[in-house]
Amino acid sequence: MFIENILLALNSIISNKMRSFLTTLGILIGVASIITVVALIQGIFASIDQQIQQLGSNIISIEPHMEVQSFADYMNNRPELTLTDADVLKRSIPGITDLAPMIFQTSQVKSGGKTRNTFIYGAHPQYQDINGQYVEQGRFLTDLDLEYHRKVVVLGQEIVNSMKLGENPIGKSILIRNVPFKIIGLMEKRGSFFGQSQDNYALIPLTSALDMYGRIAGHFAYIQFRVADMKQLNNVKQQCAAILRRRHKIPDNKPDDFKISTQEDIVESFSKTTNVITAIVMGIVGISLLVGGIGIMNIMLVTVTERTREIGIRKAVGATRKNILSQFLIEAVTLSFLGGAIGILLGIALGNLAAHMIPHFPPAHTPLWAIFLGFGFSTGIGILFGVYPAGKAAALNPIDALRHE
Amino acid sequence: MLIQVEELTKTYVVGTEEVHALDHVSFNVGEGEFVSIMGASGSGKSTLMNLLGCLDTPTEGRYLLKETDVSKMNDEELAVVRNREIGFVFQVFNLLPGLTALHNVEVPLIYNRVPRKKRLEMSLAMLKAMGMGERAHHRPNQLSGGQRQRVAVARALVNSPSLILADEPTGNLDSKTTLELMELIRELNRKGNTIILVTHEPDIGAMANRTITLKDGKIIEDINHVH
Ligand SMILES: Nc1ncnc2c1ncn2[C@@H]1O[C@H](COP(=O)(O)OP(=O)(O)OP(=O)(O)O)[C@@H](O)[C@H]1O
Ligand SMILES: [Mg+2]
Numbered sequence: 001m002f003i004e005n006i007l008l009a010l011n012s013i014i015s016n017k018m019r020s021f022l023t024t025l026g027i028l029i030g031v032a033s034i035i036t037v038v039a040l041i042q043g044i045f046a047s048i049d050q051q052i053q054q055l056g057s058n059i060i061s062i063e064p065h066m067e068v069q070s071f072a073d074y075m076n077n078r079p080e081l082t083l084t085d086a087d088v089l090k091r092s093i094p095g096i097t098d099l100a101p102m103i104f105q106t107s108q109v110k111s112g113g114k115t116r117n118t119f120i121y122g123a124h125p126q127y128q129d130i131n132g133q134y135v136e137q138g139r140f141l142t143d144l145d146l147e148y149h150r151k152v153v154v155l156g157q158e159i160v161n162s163m164k165l166g167e168n169p170i171g172k173s174i175l176i177r178n179v180p181f182k183i184i185g186l187m188e189k190r191g192s193f194f195g196q197s198q199d200n201y202a203l204i205p206l207t208s209a210l211d212m213y214g215r216i217a218g219h220f221a222y223i224q225f226r227v228a229d230m231k232q233l234n235n236v237k238q239q240c241a242a243i244l245r246r247r248h249k250i251p252d253n254k255p256d257d258f259k260i261s262t263q264e265d266i267v268e269s270f271s272k273t274t275n276v277i278t279a280i281v282m283g284i285v286g287i288s289l290l291v292g293g294i295g296i297m298n299i300m301l302v303t304v305t306e307r308t309r310e311i312g313i314r315k316a317v318g319a320t321r322k323n324i325l326s327q328f329l330i331e332a333v334t335l336s337f338l339g340g341a342i343g344i345l346l347g348i349a350l351g352n353l354a355a356h357m358i359p360h361f362p363p364a365h366t367p368l369w370a371i372f373l374g375f376g377f378s379t380g381i382g383i384l385f386g387v388y389p390a391g392k393a394a395a396l397n398p399i400d401a402l403r404h405e
Numbered sequence: 406m407l408i409q410v411e412e413l414t415k416t417y418v419v420g421t422e423e424v425h426a427l428d429h430v431s432f433n434v435g436e437g438e439f440v441s442i443m444g445a446s447g448s449g450k451s452t453l454m455n456l457l458g459c460l461d462t463p464t465e466g467r468y469l470l471k472e473t474d475v476s477k478m479n480d481e482e483l484a485v486v487r488n489r490e491i492g493f494v495f496q497v498f499n500l501l502p503g504l505t506a507l508h509n510v511e512v513p514l515i516y517n518r519v520p521r522k523k524r525l526e527m528s529l530a531m532l533k534a535m536g537m538g539e540r541a542h543h544r545p546n547q548l549s550g551g552q553r554q555r556v557a558v559a560r561a562l563v564n565s566p567s568l569i570l571a572d573e574p575t576g577n578l579d580s581k582t583t584l585e586l587m588e589l590i591r592e593l594n595r596k597g598n599t600i601i602l603v604t605h606e607p608d609i610g611a612m613a614n615r616t617i618t619l620k621d622g623k624i625i626e627d628i629n630h631v632h
Pocket of ligand 2: 451452
C-alpha cells in the first residue's frame, strides 16, 4: 500500500509538473538557502579551526581580563600583566618552555610620505615558535635586540606592499609613532581572512615597545608559553592562576583579573559561537520553510477540491478513510521531499559557487548533518502541512464526493 | 437471500422542506437474479442504488446483505463491503482519468491488498474477458464511451463481488453499443452473477428476469418476466 501510494504520488506529481514545481518551490528555496548558508559558515569555521589547530595544543596563553560591570569600573581597575609576571611564572613553574610575553598596540607608521595604521606587536624571540610563523627574508628579533632596546622591526608583507617599500626593504627604515625603526626582516605571508589581509602588522622588540607605550601597554599584554609535557597542562594552568592571584593581591572572594586559555579552550569557545550563529541562521531560514509549507498546504487543499471526484471513485471501489489519508499525505510528503532533495543539491552547488566567486573565501563545506536536516525539515513540513488537506479528503462522504461537479 | 430490504427510507431536508426520495421500501433479491429498476425521473432509483451500494446511509429501515445488517456498519466496514461484495457501474463511467484501463481495473484489487503481480494478471484477464485486452494501456480519454463502460464493468467484476449494481450504464451509449453492453451483462448473469440495473428504457428493462418500478419513492410494481 505504501509503495502504491508513492507511485500514485509520483504519477500525480509528474502529470502536473509545472504545478508540482511551483508548489514545492518554497521548500526548495528554503532548503537550498539553509544548505548554502550552512556550507559557507562551516567552510569558514573549518578554515579557522584549522588555523587554530596548527598552533599546537600544548600552548597556554594568558591575557588581562575582567568581568566588566561598567565602563568606569573598567577604567579604574583595568587589569594588566607585566613582564615581571611573566618572569615569575617562568622561574616558578618548571614545565614551562618557550615563554614569550607580548604586547600589542595600533599605531601609525610612515615612510616616504605614506602613512598607515597597523598593528604593532612588542614581541619576544620565541614568538616564531609559539605562533608557528617564521621570518621569510632577513632575520627575526633576537635576545640582544631586546637587551639593547634596539629600534628594529620585522614587517608583515602587507605593509611592505602598501607602503611601497620595494623589492628588498631590508636595511631601510620606517617611522613608528615618528620614531625611526630599521627594517631587519620580513614575515612569511599569513594570507587573508574574509578579504581582510592578515599581514598588516609589525614586530618590534618587546622592550622597545614598552619604552614607547609605557605602562598602558600592560593592559594589552599577552603571555604565551609551551608546556613541555601535555599531561601537565591543567596542572600548569592551576599553578599560573595561583601565582598570578598572589602577585595581583586578589582576595579569595574576587574573580581572577586574567584569563588563562589553552588551544582547546579557544577551539571550544569558538565552536560555541559557531553553533549560536548557525542556530540563528537556521531560525531565519526556518521561517522561510514555514512559508513554503503553507504553499504546499494551499495547493494540496486546491488539489483535494479538484480531485473530489477521484476520491469519490476510490471510496466507491473500496478505499477506506485511512487509504485516502495516506495517499494524500504521502503525496504532500513526496512533493516536499523532492523539493528538499533538489534544494539540497542546489544549496551545495550554490555554496561552492559562492565560495569560489567571493575572493579570499574559504572553500564551502556541507556537513552531513545539514543534509539530514534538510531532508528532515522538508519531510516534516510536508507532514505538518499535508495532514489537514489529507484529513479533509479522507473525511469526504463517498456519495457527496461522487456527485461533485 | 442475498438482499433483504425492509422499510428502507431516505429523506432529504432541503431548507424547511422534506423530500422523501425513498419511502419505506421493502423487497428481497435472491442470488443469481437479474433485476431491473424502472421509474420516472426523480422517482428514487439512484437513491435506492446508492443505498444498496453502501455509498450512502439510509434515514430509516434495514438493509441486509448476505444476512448482515449493513445499516449498522461503520465507515471502515462499509469500505470493505464496497470493495469485496459490490461492483458498481455508473452512467458516467467514473474512471480515473490519469490511469490506463489496466490500472483503473487494478484499483479495487489494491484496496483488497492483492499482490502487485497477481493484480496485474487479474486485471488484464478481466479486460480480455470484456473484449478490451487490446486497449489495456489506453487512458479513458483515448477510449470510446462503450469501451470505457466495458473497462468500468471489468473494474466492477475484478474482485468477484456478490452483487453488481449498474445505474443507467447505457445512458451515455448509442443504441448499438447499448445492445453490446446488455449482451455482456446478460452473459454475466447467465454465469451466475446477481445484477441490479437501473434503466429508463422498457426494452432494456425487459431483458431482466424481474422489474421493480418506483414512483415517488415507493414501489408500485414488481413483476417477473418469462423469456
Ligand atoms: N442530495 C440530495 N438532496 C436533496 N434531494 C435529493 C438529493 N438527491 C436526490 N434528491 C431528490 O430525491 C429524489 C430522487 O432522486 P434520484 O436521484 O434517486 O432520482 P432518479 O430516479 O435516479 O432520477 P433520474 O432518472 O433522473 O436519475 C429527487 O426528487 C431528487 O430531487
Ligand atoms: Mg438516477
